Amino acid sequence: MAWLVEELNRHIYNYHVLDAPTIPDAEYDRLFKELQELESAWPQAVKNDSPTSRVGAAPIPEFSQVTHSVPMLSLNNGFTDEDVENFDRRVREGLEARQVAYSAELKFDGLAISLRYENGVFVQAATRGDGYTGEDVTANIRTVRVIPLRLHGDEVPAVLEVRGEVLMFKDDFARLNQRQRDAGSREFANPRNAAAGSLRQLDARITAQRKLRFFAYGIGRLEGAELPESHSAVLDWFDRLGLPVSKERAVVSGCEGLLDYYRSIGERRASLPYEIDGVVYKVDRVADQAQLGFVSRAPRFALAHKFPAEEALTVVSAIDVQVGRTGAITPVARLVPVSVGGVTVTNATLHNEDEVLRKDVRVGDSVIVRRAGDVIPEVLSVVLERRPSPAPAPYRLPETCPVCGSHVVREEGEAVARCTGGLTCAAQRKESIRHFAGRRMMDIEGLGDRYIDSLVESNLIHGVADLYKLTLDDLLKMKRLADERDGTTPETVKQGKVATKWADNLLAAIAASKNPPLERLLFALGIRHVGESTAKTLADWLGRFDLVRQAPAALLRVLPDIGGTVAEAIAEFFAEEKNQREIDALLAAGVTPQGEHPPRAQLREKLEEVNLLAALGIPKLTEPRARQLLGAGQTLDSLAHLNVFGVFGLPAGVAAALEEWMVEPGHREQLAALARLRAELLAQLPVEAAAEGHLVGKTFVLTGTLPTMSRDAAGALIEQAGGKVSGSVSKKTSYVVAGAEAGSKLAKAEELGVPILDEAGLLALLNS
């Protein structure tokens, strides 16, 4: 058990902190399960740094209080170069030094936390609270994978209280909000709120599902070891102890050094994977820090140099609504232009009707707007004292779509109201074409918003398939309209010349978009709830467009990361007749996804009847009940012809629910169709490892971009020939197939002497 704990903790560190996994996921899962089994057999021997404790403890009624043994203070803020010069001057005067070395680091925009380790073992975590007492969030912090449950190495002190920041990375935040949206739950305003909301969960199992991160930046209490001589050495020590520290730290000299660091971080700020609200300077020598001491609640030896405020005060001149691709109506505040963090803001989203009412935003109000990173600016709050009198009327959402005049409806339990016009609504048509042509979708270069507007307004295109029917004349006509409308007719055109080069280029770009990878085409279709990652899952697992088109919700639901709502949305989209027509028109116009391949071999397990049966959403039919039914000799198909379910030993309620479900129109057919499709799919699956194919027993790792096929397509061919595809290179890897821009996996293969193939080499091997 001790060995397993150590081994698993090492793998967690390699995976989550170093981002360099050393074993395949399946092997990790196997070891984890083995430990779980041992622990349930010998509960008295469970170690307190066991990774099994990371799944989250049972909910608690409230957090208990923790008194910080060393208070958690705050920092003085500076905003201008002058503030920094003054800070440096006071430090130099205090130390009677000519030039001072500083540790410069990031000011993470998360929540401060204190972690207590006793003899290297994590024992307690507390929030900052008022600086003197915080809340005990030990169970929640255990679930944060980047935080070690035991410190590494042999420099472990008797007591170490680590201070640092808990935060959420931007992409994890986006994924979380997508999940919240899909589940119809409230979205978080920014990564900081999401991190705070996730950490302060009384149910740590919820925290465990949120991907929190941590960076260490200081020491609270230390016993049984010498404090390193400088702050930069403390950070290096943290790194050796296995605690995450940001790589963006530096030791710089004097005021010039501080300002250079500030500017260089400012330039890279947007590309960092997490949000920061400034940088922090700390006098590097610990003895000097002590000499400078504290003023009230902040150290004299440190300064937070903040980036310009990202909030500003302005006035709402109007509230309009925007109609999105799916008809979603979003209220938007038109603002008296104001500079927020260096960018002029004229519009801010109000999210939805409830938000406008909750914040009670009215035309004429003074409001605080906030711009966080690269997200759309939003109205944070109204400054009520400045509301004009007499007070303007409260906001009401329009009852009809301002673009097409169709009814606006808001379904029960939904936060958003929608225009019911569908593709007859020009706004929805424009948005769906914009989405379709986008860079991460079909990537039609040169088809800007302005032209899409004209194409739709002049009735040249009604749906995305019409893009592929456009002629040179259409485009010239459309451009003339756009130029006239915007008053931007070029001189040459006024002189009677025709600018065809632009139109030629656009036609070429449209033609060039005809063979996208399947996942891009799926994403481009604009199916509700289908983002890039869901599109990729569909393409990876099903491989072919026609299969995705006919897959019923129950089948989609058994695919990884596709839940009920998403599965329903996809199936509904493809069932809709006008969508079918649009897709047929696309195919007829020559749009064909490239790199289609047979479904993944692993689909076989997912397609087990019990999974499909449980995924049908029949009330009360849980997985164990589904298993029971099938165990009694039934199949999906036989069930479709059954009338009485009371004979399988099922509880009466379950049998009744089944009987009820079966009599609903269409349900039996649905079940029979699912059984048929399952059989069809199974027949198409590449044969797994077994005896077939000449690559049985060979393991491949694919890396980089191959010249003509996607990695998924190459993987499918390998699996068809009996080979296996793995994600990481080890001594056991038979071949690494490397394309352009292959990185660490290629290097690893070279290091281990694993044979390396290019695409041609792979094809030769497959055909040999």
Ligand code: IVH
């Ligand atoms: S040092 C005695 N370093 O900023 C000084 N704080 O206003 C203790 N913060 O609540 C703080 N990044 O949550 C320090 N690199 C960093 C930081 C940092 C973010 C936060 C911290 C604290 C606040 C201080």
